[in-house]
Amino acid sequence: MATDDQSDRSGLRRLLKRLTASDQELESEELRRDSAKPGCVCADTAGRGDVVNVAGRLRMVVYTPRTNLPTLEAELDDGTDVITLVFLGRRQIAGIEPGRALTARGRIAVRDGRKVIYNPHYELDASH
Template sequence: MMATDENRPSLRRLLRRFTASEAELDAAELQRESAEQGCTLADQCRRGQVVAVSGRLRTVVYTPRTNLPTLEADLYDGSDVVTLVWLGRRHIAGIEPGRQLTARGRVALRDDRKVIYNPYYELEAPR
Protein backbone atom coordinates (compact mmCIF):
# COMPACT_ATOMS: atom_id res chain seq x y z
CA MET A 1 0.00 0.00 0.00
CA MET A 2 1.34 3.40 -0.95
CA ALA A 3 1.35 6.23 1.62
CA THR A 4 -0.96 9.10 0.73
CA ASP A 5 -0.65 12.71 1.75
CA GLU A 6 -3.46 12.34 4.28
CA ASN A 7 -1.65 9.45 6.01
CA ARG A 8 1.70 11.23 6.31
CA PRO A 9 0.90 13.64 9.15
CA SER A 10 -0.33 10.82 11.38
CA LEU A 11 2.68 8.68 10.38
CA ARG A 12 5.00 11.57 11.25
CA ARG A 13 3.26 12.03 14.60
CA LEU A 14 3.55 8.31 15.30
CA LEU A 15 7.26 8.25 14.43
CA ARG A 16 7.84 11.37 16.56
CA ARG A 17 6.18 9.67 19.53
CA PHE A 18 8.48 6.65 19.19
CA THR A 19 11.64 8.73 18.89
CA ALA A 20 10.84 11.57 21.30
CA SER A 21 12.21 11.63 24.83
CA GLU A 22 9.90 11.49 27.81
CA ALA A 23 10.61 15.18 28.50
CA GLU A 24 9.61 16.12 24.94
CA LEU A 25 6.38 14.13 25.21
CA ASP A 26 5.61 15.73 28.59
CA ALA A 27 6.24 19.22 27.17
CA ALA A 28 3.93 18.52 24.22
CA GLU A 29 1.22 17.26 26.58
CA LEU A 30 1.51 20.37 28.80
CA GLN A 31 1.26 22.63 25.74
CA ARG A 32 -1.80 20.73 24.49
CA GLU A 33 -3.53 21.01 27.88
CA SER A 34 -2.72 24.73 28.06
CA ALA A 35 -4.19 25.33 24.61
CA GLU A 36 -7.33 23.34 25.51
CA GLN A 37 -7.89 25.66 28.47
CA GLY A 38 -7.52 28.72 26.24
CA CYS A 39 -4.35 29.88 27.97
CA THR A 40 -1.42 31.75 26.45
CA LEU A 41 1.76 29.72 26.06
CA ALA A 42 4.58 31.08 28.22
CA ASP A 43 6.90 31.57 25.26
CA GLN A 44 4.29 33.91 23.71
CA CYS A 45 3.80 36.07 26.82
CA ARG A 46 5.06 39.63 26.52
CA ARG A 47 5.83 42.29 29.15
CA GLY A 48 2.72 44.26 30.15
CA GLN A 49 0.32 41.70 28.74
CA VAL A 50 -2.48 40.34 30.97
CA VAL A 51 -2.47 36.57 30.48
CA ALA A 52 -3.73 33.25 31.76
CA VAL A 53 -1.02 30.58 31.84
CA SER A 54 -1.44 26.94 32.78
CA GLY A 55 1.15 24.31 33.63
CA ARG A 56 3.06 22.47 36.31
CA LEU A 57 5.04 24.00 39.15
CA ARG A 58 8.68 22.99 38.88
CA THR A 59 10.10 24.73 41.94
CA VAL A 60 8.69 26.60 44.91
CA VAL A 61 11.06 28.73 47.00
CA TYR A 62 10.52 30.94 50.03
CA THR A 63 12.86 33.91 49.91
CA PRO A 64 13.22 35.59 53.28
CA ARG A 65 14.03 39.24 52.79
CA THR A 66 14.39 41.76 55.55
CA ASN A 67 11.75 44.13 54.21
CA LEU A 68 9.39 41.80 52.29
CA PRO A 69 9.39 37.99 52.21
CA THR A 70 8.33 36.34 48.94
CA LEU A 71 7.13 32.95 47.78
CA GLU A 72 8.28 32.19 44.23
CA ALA A 73 7.20 29.31 42.00
CA ASP A 74 8.34 28.43 38.48
CA LEU A 75 5.38 27.45 36.29
CA TYR A 76 6.33 25.36 33.23
CA ASP A 77 3.84 24.90 30.41
CA GLY A 78 6.01 22.93 27.99
CA SER A 79 7.16 25.99 26.06
CA ASP A 80 8.82 28.22 28.69
CA VAL A 81 8.74 29.18 32.36
CA VAL A 82 6.82 31.98 34.06
CA THR A 83 7.80 32.77 37.64
CA LEU A 84 4.87 33.41 39.96
CA VAL A 85 5.74 35.70 42.89
CA TRP A 86 3.56 36.23 45.94
CA LEU A 87 4.80 39.21 47.93
CA GLY A 88 4.61 39.01 51.73
CA ARG A 89 3.86 35.26 51.75
CA ARG A 90 5.85 32.48 53.33
CA HIS A 91 3.61 29.56 52.38
CA ILE A 92 0.41 28.96 50.42
CA ALA A 93 -1.46 25.68 50.84
CA GLY A 94 -1.33 23.64 47.64
CA ILE A 95 1.51 25.62 46.07
CA GLU A 96 4.11 22.84 45.82
CA PRO A 97 6.36 21.32 43.15
CA GLY A 98 4.53 19.06 40.71
CA ARG A 99 1.16 20.72 41.21
CA GLN A 100 -0.85 21.76 38.13
CA LEU A 101 -2.43 25.21 38.15
CA THR A 102 -3.71 28.09 36.05
CA ALA A 103 -2.50 31.59 36.93
CA ARG A 104 -3.72 34.97 35.70
CA GLY A 105 -2.01 38.33 35.88
CA ARG A 106 0.15 40.95 34.18
CA VAL A 107 3.53 39.81 32.88
CA ALA A 108 6.61 41.71 34.05
CA LEU A 109 10.29 41.11 33.31
CA ARG A 110 12.84 40.64 36.09
CA ASP A 111 16.41 39.77 35.10
CA ASP A 112 15.11 38.80 31.62
CA ARG A 113 12.67 36.31 33.16
CA LYS A 114 8.90 36.46 32.82
CA VAL A 115 7.23 37.12 36.17
CA ILE A 116 3.65 37.55 37.38
CA TYR A 117 3.36 39.25 40.77
CA ASN A 118 0.55 38.20 43.13
CA PRO A 119 -1.28 36.16 40.48
CA TYR A 120 -4.84 34.99 40.74
CA TYR A 121 -4.56 31.19 40.57
CA GLU A 122 -6.67 28.04 40.42
CA LEU A 123 -5.22 24.73 41.55
CA GLU A 124 -6.12 21.66 39.54
CA ALA A 125 -7.01 18.42 41.27
CA PRO A 126 -3.95 16.23 41.94
CA ARG A 127 -3.53 13.36 39.47
Template sequence: MSTGEGRGSLRRMLRRLTASEAEIEAQQLQRDSARCGGVPAAQCARGQVASVTGRLRTVVYTPRTNQPALEADLYDGSDVVTLVWLGQRRITGIEPGRHLTAKGRIAVRDDRKVIYNPYYELEPST
Protein backbone atom coordinates in the same frame (compact mmCIF):
# COMPACT_ATOMS: atom_id res chain seq x y z
CA MET B 1 -7.22 7.78 3.63
CA SER B 2 -5.05 9.61 1.12
CA THR B 3 -1.31 9.05 0.83
CA GLY B 4 -0.60 12.47 2.41
CA GLU B 5 -2.71 11.63 5.46
CA GLY B 6 -0.92 8.29 5.86
CA ARG B 7 2.49 9.97 5.79
CA GLY B 8 1.35 12.52 8.40
CA SER B 9 0.20 9.75 10.73
CA LEU B 10 3.47 7.88 10.22
CA ARG B 11 5.49 11.04 10.97
CA ARG B 12 3.52 11.67 14.18
CA MET B 13 4.03 8.06 15.29
CA LEU B 14 7.78 8.21 14.57
CA ARG B 15 8.06 11.52 16.48
CA ARG B 16 6.39 9.94 19.51
CA LEU B 17 8.71 6.92 19.35
CA THR B 18 11.88 9.01 19.08
CA ALA B 19 10.93 11.89 21.40
CA SER B 20 12.57 12.22 24.78
CA GLU B 21 10.51 12.06 27.96
CA ALA B 22 10.95 15.84 28.39
CA GLU B 23 9.65 16.50 24.85
CA ILE B 24 6.61 14.28 25.43
CA GLU B 25 5.89 16.05 28.74
CA ALA B 26 6.23 19.47 27.08
CA GLN B 27 3.79 18.48 24.31
CA GLN B 28 1.27 17.18 26.86
CA LEU B 29 1.55 20.35 28.96
CA GLN B 30 1.02 22.50 25.85
CA ARG B 31 -2.12 20.50 24.94
CA ASP B 32 -3.44 20.80 28.52
CA SER B 33 -2.74 24.54 28.54
CA ALA B 34 -4.57 25.06 25.23
CA ARG B 35 -7.53 23.02 26.49
CA CYS B 36 -7.75 25.24 29.60
CA GLY B 37 -7.60 28.39 27.46
CA GLY B 38 -4.11 29.39 28.60
CA VAL B 39 -1.79 31.57 26.57
CA PRO B 40 1.53 29.81 25.80
CA ALA B 41 4.14 31.30 28.14
CA ALA B 42 6.55 31.64 25.20
CA GLN B 43 4.08 34.10 23.60
CA CYS B 44 3.58 36.25 26.71
CA ALA B 45 5.10 39.73 26.60
CA ARG B 46 5.88 42.35 29.24
CA GLY B 47 2.78 44.31 30.23
CA GLN B 48 0.33 41.74 28.84
CA VAL B 49 -2.40 40.39 31.11
CA ALA B 50 -2.22 36.64 30.60
CA SER B 51 -3.65 33.38 31.83
CA VAL B 52 -1.01 30.64 31.89
CA THR B 53 -1.70 26.99 32.72
CA GLY B 54 1.01 24.51 33.60
CA ARG B 55 2.86 22.52 36.25
CA LEU B 56 4.84 23.99 39.14
CA ARG B 57 8.46 22.90 38.83
CA THR B 58 9.89 24.57 41.91
CA VAL B 59 8.51 26.42 44.92
CA VAL B 60 10.94 28.42 47.06
CA TYR B 61 10.56 30.78 50.00
CA THR B 62 12.98 33.67 49.52
CA PRO B 63 13.54 35.63 52.72
CA ARG B 64 14.51 39.18 51.89
CA THR B 65 15.21 42.06 54.20
CA ASN B 66 12.59 44.34 52.70
CA GLN B 67 9.87 41.83 51.73
CA PRO B 68 9.84 38.02 51.91
CA ALA B 69 8.28 36.18 48.99
CA LEU B 70 7.14 32.76 47.87
CA GLU B 71 8.31 32.04 44.31
CA ALA B 72 7.20 29.21 42.04
CA ASP B 73 8.26 28.36 38.48
CA LEU B 74 5.24 27.48 36.33
CA TYR B 75 6.13 25.48 33.19
CA ASP B 76 3.56 25.09 30.42
CA GLY B 77 5.68 23.17 27.92
CA SER B 78 6.76 26.26 26.00
CA ASP B 79 8.45 28.43 28.63
CA VAL B 80 8.56 29.22 32.35
CA VAL B 81 6.74 32.02 34.16
CA THR B 82 7.81 32.73 37.74
CA LEU B 83 4.91 33.37 40.10
CA VAL B 84 5.77 35.61 43.06
CA TRP B 85 3.55 36.05 46.10
CA LEU B 86 4.94 38.98 48.08
CA GLY B 87 4.82 38.69 51.87
CA GLN B 88 3.97 34.97 51.79
CA ARG B 89 5.96 32.14 53.35
CA ARG B 90 3.69 29.28 52.33
CA ILE B 91 0.40 28.84 50.45
CA THR B 92 -1.60 25.64 50.82
CA GLY B 93 -1.66 23.75 47.52
CA ILE B 94 1.30 25.60 46.02
CA GLU B 95 3.82 22.78 45.77
CA PRO B 96 6.07 21.24 43.10
CA GLY B 97 4.23 19.03 40.62
CA ARG B 98 0.88 20.76 41.11
CA HIS B 99 -1.05 21.92 38.04
CA LEU B 100 -2.57 25.38 38.13
CA THR B 101 -3.77 28.31 36.08
CA ALA B 102 -2.28 31.70 37.01
CA LYS B 103 -3.59 35.05 35.80
CA GLY B 104 -1.93 38.43 35.99
CA ARG B 105 0.21 41.04 34.28
CA ILE B 106 3.52 39.79 32.88
CA ALA B 107 6.61 41.58 34.16
CA VAL B 108 10.25 40.85 33.36
CA ARG B 109 12.88 40.49 36.11
CA ASP B 110 16.43 39.36 35.33
CA ASP B 111 15.32 38.36 31.80
CA ARG B 112 12.62 36.06 33.25
CA LYS B 113 8.86 36.37 32.90
CA VAL B 114 7.17 37.04 36.25
CA ILE B 115 3.63 37.50 37.53
CA TYR B 116 3.46 39.19 40.94
CA ASN B 117 0.64 38.18 43.31
CA PRO B 118 -1.20 36.21 40.61
CA TYR B 119 -4.79 35.14 40.79
CA TYR B 120 -4.60 31.36 40.58
CA GLU B 121 -6.80 28.29 40.37
CA LEU B 122 -5.48 24.87 41.35
CA GLU B 123 -6.28 22.21 38.77
CA PRO B 124 -7.60 18.86 40.05
CA SER B 125 -4.82 16.43 40.98
CA THR B 126 -4.44 13.55 38.55
Protein backbone atom coordinates in the same frame (compact mmCIF):
# COMPACT_ATOMS: atom_id res chain seq x y z
CA MET C 1 -10.29 15.46 2.17
CA ALA C 2 -7.18 13.40 2.91
CA THR C 3 -6.72 10.08 1.19
CA ASP C 4 -5.95 6.92 3.13
CA ASP C 5 -2.36 7.08 1.86
CA GLN C 6 -1.93 10.64 3.20
CA SER C 7 -3.43 9.62 6.55
CA ASP C 8 -1.06 6.65 6.76
CA ARG C 9 1.97 8.88 6.07
CA SER C 10 0.81 11.45 8.61
CA GLY C 11 0.38 8.73 11.24
CA LEU C 12 3.80 7.30 10.41
CA ARG C 13 5.40 10.77 10.80
CA ARG C 14 3.79 11.21 14.24
CA LEU C 15 4.99 7.75 15.31
CA LEU C 16 8.55 8.43 14.11
CA LYS C 17 8.57 11.78 15.91
CA ARG C 18 7.49 10.13 19.18
CA LEU C 19 10.14 7.42 18.81
CA THR C 20 12.97 9.86 18.10
CA ALA C 21 11.97 12.67 20.49
CA SER C 22 13.82 13.16 23.77
CA ASP C 23 12.04 12.67 27.08
CA GLN C 24 12.09 16.44 27.58
CA GLU C 25 10.44 17.04 24.18
CA LEU C 26 7.73 14.48 24.94
CA GLU C 27 7.13 15.99 28.38
CA SER C 28 6.88 19.50 26.89
CA GLU C 29 4.41 18.28 24.27
CA GLU C 30 2.26 16.65 26.98
CA LEU C 31 2.39 19.84 29.09
CA ARG C 32 1.32 21.94 26.08
CA ARG C 33 -1.69 19.64 25.52
CA ASP C 34 -2.65 19.63 29.21
CA SER C 35 -2.21 23.42 29.51
CA ALA C 36 -4.35 24.33 26.50
CA LYS C 37 -7.38 25.86 28.21
CA PRO C 38 -9.95 28.31 26.85
CA GLY C 39 -8.91 31.91 27.52
CA CYS C 40 -5.28 31.01 28.28
CA VAL C 41 -2.24 32.01 26.24
CA CYS C 42 1.00 30.11 25.78
CA ALA C 43 3.75 31.43 28.04
CA ASP C 44 6.12 31.87 25.11
CA THR C 45 3.76 34.43 23.51
CA ALA C 46 3.31 36.50 26.69
CA GLY C 47 5.27 39.74 26.72
CA ARG C 48 6.16 42.45 29.22
CA GLY C 49 3.06 44.40 30.27
CA ASP C 50 0.55 41.85 28.94
CA VAL C 51 -2.27 40.83 31.28
CA VAL C 52 -2.60 37.09 30.70
CA ASN C 53 -4.19 33.86 31.82
CA VAL C 54 -1.67 31.01 31.72
CA ALA C 55 -2.15 27.37 32.68
CA GLY C 56 0.52 24.85 33.49
CA ARG C 57 2.27 22.79 36.12
CA LEU C 58 4.45 24.07 38.96
CA ARG C 59 8.01 22.80 38.52
CA MET C 60 9.61 24.32 41.56
CA VAL C 61 8.46 26.26 44.63
CA VAL C 62 11.00 28.18 46.71
CA TYR C 63 10.61 30.30 49.83
CA THR C 64 13.10 33.17 49.85
CA PRO C 65 13.52 34.80 53.25
CA ARG C 66 14.42 38.43 52.88
CA THR C 67 14.96 40.95 55.64
CA ASN C 68 12.29 43.36 54.43
CA LEU C 69 9.84 41.14 52.51
CA PRO C 70 9.77 37.33 52.33
CA THR C 71 8.65 35.83 49.02
CA LEU C 72 7.33 32.54 47.75
CA GLU C 73 8.32 31.86 44.14
CA ALA C 74 6.87 29.14 41.93
CA GLU C 75 7.90 28.26 38.37
CA LEU C 76 4.86 27.63 36.15
CA ASP C 77 5.68 25.57 33.05
CA ASP C 78 3.17 25.20 30.21
CA GLY C 79 5.48 23.32 27.86
CA THR C 80 6.37 26.42 25.82
CA ASP C 81 8.10 28.56 28.46
CA VAL C 82 8.28 29.15 32.20
CA ILE C 83 6.71 32.06 34.09
CA THR C 84 7.76 32.68 37.68
CA LEU C 85 4.86 33.42 40.03
CA VAL C 86 6.01 35.63 42.91
CA PHE C 87 3.87 35.87 46.03
CA LEU C 88 5.18 38.81 48.06
CA GLY C 89 5.05 38.58 51.86
CA ARG C 90 4.17 34.86 51.85
CA ARG C 91 6.09 31.97 53.35
CA GLN C 92 3.78 29.26 52.06
CA ILE C 93 0.38 28.85 50.41
CA ALA C 94 -1.72 25.71 50.74
CA GLY C 95 -1.77 23.87 47.41
CA ILE C 96 1.18 25.74 45.89
CA GLU C 97 3.56 22.80 45.57
CA PRO C 98 5.71 21.19 42.88
CA GLY C 99 3.71 19.11 40.41
CA ARG C 100 0.47 21.00 41.01
CA ALA C 101 -1.50 22.14 37.94
CA LEU C 102 -2.99 25.62 38.08
CA THR C 103 -4.16 28.61 36.09
CA ALA C 104 -2.71 32.04 36.93
CA ARG C 105 -3.75 35.54 35.87
CA GLY C 106 -1.70 38.70 36.09
CA ARG C 107 0.54 41.23 34.34
CA ILE C 108 3.82 39.97 32.91
CA ALA C 109 6.96 41.68 34.17
CA VAL C 110 10.54 40.79 33.32
CA ARG C 111 13.10 40.36 36.12
CA ASP C 112 16.66 39.23 35.40
CA GLY C 113 15.57 38.15 31.92
CA ARG C 114 12.75 35.92 33.23
CA LYS C 115 8.99 36.38 32.86
CA VAL C 116 7.35 37.06 36.23
CA ILE C 117 3.84 37.66 37.54
CA TYR C 118 3.73 39.32 40.95
CA ASN C 119 0.90 38.30 43.32
CA PRO C 120 -1.09 36.50 40.62
CA HIS C 121 -4.70 35.49 40.92
CA TYR C 122 -4.66 31.72 40.68
CA GLU C 123 -6.94 28.72 40.55
CA LEU C 124 -5.72 25.27 41.52
CA ASP C 125 -6.61 22.43 39.15
CA ALA C 126 -9.13 20.21 40.89
CA SER C 127 -7.68 17.03 39.30
CA HIS C 128 -4.61 17.02 41.59
